[in-house]
Amino acid sequence: MDLDQTVDSGKLALIPAIEVQGLRKVYQDVIAVDNISFVTYRGEAFGFLGPNGAGKSTVVKILTGLVKPTQGTVEVLGYPVNHMEPRRNLGYLPELPVFHRWLTAKEFLEFHGRLYGIRGSMLQKQIKEALALVGLSGRERQKLSTFSKGMLQRIGLAQALLSVPELVILDELVSGLDPVGQRDMRELLLDLKERGTSIFLNSHQLADVEAVCDRVAIINQGRILKVGAPSELFDKKTKLEVRVDAVNDELLHSLHKIALHVQQDEQDPGRLLVEVQQDEQAADIAYLVHSCGSRLYYLAPQQHSLEQLFFDTIDALRVDK
Amino acid sequence: MGMLLITRFTIEEAFHRWLLFAMLALNVLFLAVYALMLNSAYASVTRHTAQFANPQLALLRFDVSISILTVWVAYLMSGALAIILTIGAISGEVEAGTFSIIVSKPLHRFEIVFGKWLGYALILCTYTAMLLFTFLGLIYWRTGYWPDNVLSVLGMLELSTLVLLALATLGSTCVPTLVNGAIAMMLFIGAPLASFVELITPDPGETTKNIATTINLIMPTDALWHGASFYLLPSFLISVIGQSGLQSFNSPFTSIEPIAPGLLLWAIGYCIVLPVIGALRFQRRDL
Numbered sequence: 001m002d003l004d005q006t007v008d009s010g011k012l013a014l015i016p017a018i019e020v021q022g023l024r025k026v027y028q029d030v031i032a033v034d035n036i037s038f039v040t041y042r043g044e045a046f047g048f049l050g051p052n053g054a055g056k057s058t059v060v061k062i063l064t065g066l067v068k069p070t071q072g073t074v075e076v077l078g079y080p081v082n083h084m085e086p087r088r089n090l091g092y093l094p095e096l097p098v099f100h101r102w103l104t105a106k107e108f109l110e111f112h113g114r115l116y117g118i119r120g121s122m123l124q125k126q127i128k129e130a131l132a133l134v135g136l137s138g139r140e141r142q143k144l145s146t147f148s149k150g151m152l153q154r155i156g157l158a159q160a161l162l163s164v165p166e167l168v169i170l171d172e173l174v175s176g177l178d179p180v181g182q183r184d185m186r187e188l189l190l191d192l193k194e195r196g197t198s199i200f201l202n203s204h205q206l207a208d209v210e211a212v213c214d215r216v217a218i219i220n221q222g223r224i225l226k227v228g229a230p231s232e233l234f235d236k237k238t239k240l241e242v243r244v245d246a247v248n249d250e251l252l253h254s255l256h257k258i259a260l261h262v263q264q265d266e267q268d269p270g271r272l273l274v275e276v277q278q279d280e281q282a283a284d285i286a287y288l289v290h291s292c293g294s295r296l297y298y299l300a301p302q303q304h305s306l307e308q309l310f311f312d313t314i315d316a317l318r319v320d321k
Numbered sequence: 322m323g324m325l326l327i328t329r330f331t332i333e334e335a336f337h338r339w340l341l342f343a344m345l346a347l348n349v350l351f352l353a354v355y356a357l358m359l360n361s362a363y364a365s366v367t368r369h370t371a372q373f374a375n376p377q378l379a380l381l382r383f384d385v386s387i388s389i390l391t392v393w394v395a396y397l398m399s400g401a402l403a404i405i406l407t408i409g410a411i412s413g414e415v416e417a418g419t420f421s422i423i424v425s426k427p428l429h430r431f432e433i434v435f436g437k438w439l440g441y442a443l444i445l446c447t448y449t450a451m452l453l454f455t456f457l458g459l460i461y462w463r464t465g466y467w468p469d470n471v472l473s474v475l476g477m478l479e480l481s482t483l484v485l486l487a488l489a490t491l492g493s494t495c496v497p498t499l500v501n502g503a504i505a506m507m508l509f510i511g512a513p514l515a516s517f518v519e520l521i522t523p524d525p526g527e528t529t530k531n532i533a534t535t536i537n538l539i540m541p542t543d544a545l546w547h548g549a550s551f552y553l554l555p556s557f558l559i560s561v562i563g564q565s566g567l568q569s570f571n572s573p574f575t576s577i578e579p580i581a582p583g584l585l586l587w588a589i590g591y592c593i594v595l596p597v598i599g600a601l602r603f604q605r606r607d608l
Contacts, residue, residue, distance in 0.1 A: 027607075064425040066608040087427040098418035102337040114326050115426040159422060 015042045016075065017167050017198035018063060023072035025058050032058040034222040036072075040215075042166065045189065045199040047213035047230070049206065055222040056202050057095065060171050063200065064092045077167055086167075088116060091160030095172040095202075097152065099144050105131065105155055106140040109162060116163040130158040133191075135184060150181045157185070167198040174205050186211055206230075238279050242272040243298035244289055251292040258284055273302070323428030327436025328443070335406065335444050344402055348452065356459050359387070363463045381555070384466035388553050389575055391456045396478055396546050399449040400509055403485040406444070408502040410437045411493040411603060420608055431600040438490050438596045445482045453478060470552035477549035477580070480588050481542045485509060487595035488540070494599040494606065512536060512543035517573045541588040548580030 018040040025033040033055045040046035050056045061067035062074055065081055077086040099108060106127060113123045131137050134154040139147075147155065153173070160168055173189070174182040182205070189212045193199060203209050209216055210230040217227045226233055244251070247269060255262045255274055258281060265271035274285060282299055289296045335341050363383075370379040411434065414420045424430060453475055461467045468474060485505060492501035515533035519525050525533075537544040554577075 061608070064421075066421060066424055068605065068607060084427045084429070087425065090425065092422060092425045094418070094421040096418075097422060099422075100334065100419055102334070111326070111330060112422065112426065115323065115423065115428060117322075117427065156422070 015078075016040065017042045017044065017077060018046075018200060019073075019075040020059075020063075021073045023059070023062065023074060024070050025055075025062065025067065026070045031222050033062070033069075036219070036222070036224050038217055038224060038227060040198065040200060042198050043193075043196045044215065045193050045201060045213045047209035047216040048200065048202045048219060049204065049209060049216055050219035051204070053221075054219045056219055057171065059219070060094075060169060060200075060202050063169055064090070088163065089166040091163065091165035091168040093153075093156045093160040093168075093170050093173065095175060097156040099152065099156065101145040101147075102143065104141050104143050105136060105147075105158075108144060108155060109159055112159040113162050118163060126162055126164065127158075130161050133161060133188065134158045150177045153177055153181070153185075157188070161192075165197065167200065168192065169200045169202070171202045172205075173201065173203065174208060182208070238276050238281075239302040240274045240276060240282055240285060241298065241300055241302050242274055242285060242289065242296070244270050244272070244294040244296055246270065246294055247272065248292060248294065251289060251294055254288045254292060255285065258288070270297070323426075324432040324436040324439070327428075327433050328440040331410075331437050331440025332444060335440070340405065341444075344405075348398070352455055352459070355391070355456070356463075359459060359463050362387070380464070381466070384460070384464045385554060385558070387464070388457065388460055388466060388468060389550050391460060392453060392474065392478070392549065392553055393546065393574055395449070395452045395456050396481060396549065399445065399452060399478060399482050400485055400542060402448060403441075403445050403482045404489060404502060404505045404509060407441045407486055407489040408493060408505060409498040410441060410490055411599070412496065412498045412501060413493070415608055416498060424608055430604045434490065434494065434596060434600040434603050438486065441486055441490075442483060445486060446479050449478050449482050450475060468553045469556040473552040474549045477545045477552065480585075480592065481545040481549070483592040484540070484542055484545065484588055487592045491595040491599040491602070494603040508540040509542055512540040513546075513573060516543055516547065520573050537584060538587060541584060541591060544580055544584050545588055546574075547576035548585070550575040551577065551579050 016039050018038075020039070021037050023033055023036040024031070036055075036059065048056050048059065058067060062069050063076060063081065065087070074081040077089055079086045103111065109127045109130060110123060113126060118126060127140075128137075131140065134157050136151065136154050136158065139151070144152065144155065153175070157170075157173070160170070170189075174185050177185060186208055189199060189201070189208070193212065199212065201209060201213060213230060215227060216230050216233055218225045218233065247264060252262065252264070255272070259274045259276050261275040263273040265273070276282075276285070279301060282301070286296055286299055289299075366380065366383045370376040370383070373379040409416075414423075420433075423433065453471075457467065457471065488508065489501060489505050492504055495501075496504070515536040518529060519533050522529055
């Protein structure tokens with residue numbers, strides 16, 4: 001498998017941000033991660049997708065030094081993962097983070113800023129900026145114990161961005177956020193990406209991964225199944241629902257010529273499901289209906305959930321293997 | 322630098338916990354009640370000692386006895402606080418999940434262990450010293466008795482607290498909080514067993530002595546307490562120890578001889594080695 005297949009070398013500098021080779025993690029008898037290799041590049045947003053128990057969180061914990069690998073090498077920002085140097089330029093937000101809730105937002109960020117080695121006026125400036133970035137300006141004196149789940153997620157992200165890191169590792173960033181919060185986070189990630197920050201996004205929210213990530217790795221049962229651009233990874237054929245006054249043989253014959261698959265509803269003969277390669281073919285179908293003498297009542301794409309596409313992909317890869 | 326940040330954070334956190342405030346409030350209440358009791362008891366003793374041939378010696382006996390028993394309570398209180406406050410030093414944070422964003426920062430894991438150890442050591446040593454001097458101050462205010470070797474007493478009590486902190490720190494890096502608490506509490510409470518058996522045995526054999534030594538090596542707090550109780554005796558009494566009548570100061574809770582130098586060194590080493598082993602263990606632990 002060519003792990004670098006979709007990196008646009010014109011856009012991204014091909015300097016690795018994360019380099020993982022032959023990574024294996026075994027907990028007693030359980031193989032959590034089995035011989036994983038991948039590279040992410042500086043300035044790239046890399047998504048890590050997989051169902052629960054796939055090994056995603058174990059990889060994230062290894063990348064952040066929380067868990068030691070059983071085997072394999074891991075380099076972050078050019079250094080072995082256990083070195084202090086990459087940690088100065090690494091922001092990390094775990095899934096469902098737990099904080100010392102007796103602190104105020106400012107005290108919390110001051111403590112974490114000092115852990116990064118930031119002091120004095122620089123620290124105050126960066127706290128202000130980080131709070132503004134995550135939409136928590138004016139909450140400096142509020143105790144974390146009074147924060148909502150979404151606000152805690154935001155303050156967690158603020159601590160991850162406090163050192164203006166070169167690389168941010170985010171584990172299920174939008175969990176606990178309402179739709180507005182999810183949209184804000186997505187915009188924030190795009191903003192970070194625009195600034196050249198490397199992003200490693202561990203998520204099951206395919207919409208975020210698709211919107212933000214340049215490349216995605218699909219992981220299942222401790223192994224990487226596929227790496228590539230989101231648009232390439234998922235088999236997203238469009239299924240169009242067509243309603244006409246009457247279906248004649250000429251229409252069916254014409255549709256079969258341009259469509260991948262045509263299915264007529266047995267209960268409702270005027271209803272057709274037409275699978276096409278591209279959305280734009282809807283116009284061709286409308287033209288065909290008209291030219292075959294039928295009247296078009298309804299033409300719309302059937303929405304597939306991204307989750308379904310994701311699991312279809314996993315299933316397809318399982319069958320291939 | 323990271324270590325000192327963790328130390329400062331640990332101290333701040335301890336003061337934000339209700340536990341420490343609850344303990345301090347109870348201590349104030351306890352000390353107030355103790356002062357009243359001491360006042361009343363001393364007045365009663367003064368009346369009764371008038372009947373003795375040597376009233377001054379009888380009063381001294383009361384002064385020394387009340388000092389030993391009171392400082393023994395201080396030893397128990399500081400020991401209990403050491404266990405309650407520190408059993409979750411590392412494991413509590415791991416279990417809560419608060420370490421994820423700290424351990425991934427640019428600081429070594431040993432800095433976290435030693436930073437926490439130092440923070441708790443400062444809190445506990447300050448608490449122990451305050452408690453000891455407040456108790457002895459009350460006794461001095463009412464009886465006029467002040468032990469000659471008070472700094473040695475303080476040293477023994479502080480060392481005893483640090484021994485418990487060392488044990489809790491090591492346990493906190495290896496086992497869950499509840500298990501750690503149970504181990505520390507059982508060892509602390511069980512340690513005086515050796516003294517009890519030795520004292521009630523007229524001629525303790527080699528086996529009894531060896532078991533007592535082993536218990537003291539596993540948990541030196543009781544040996545340190547006995548060392549402290551020895552230094553609570555007045556100097557002139559120490560110099561004539563062994564003469565008739567003075568053996569009565571020997572009890573399961575007290576000693577008429579200082580702690581063995583070897584055991585003292587062992588206790589000091591215990592305070593250093595256990596947190597180091599804990600730090601090494603934590604360095605390799607998956608979180």
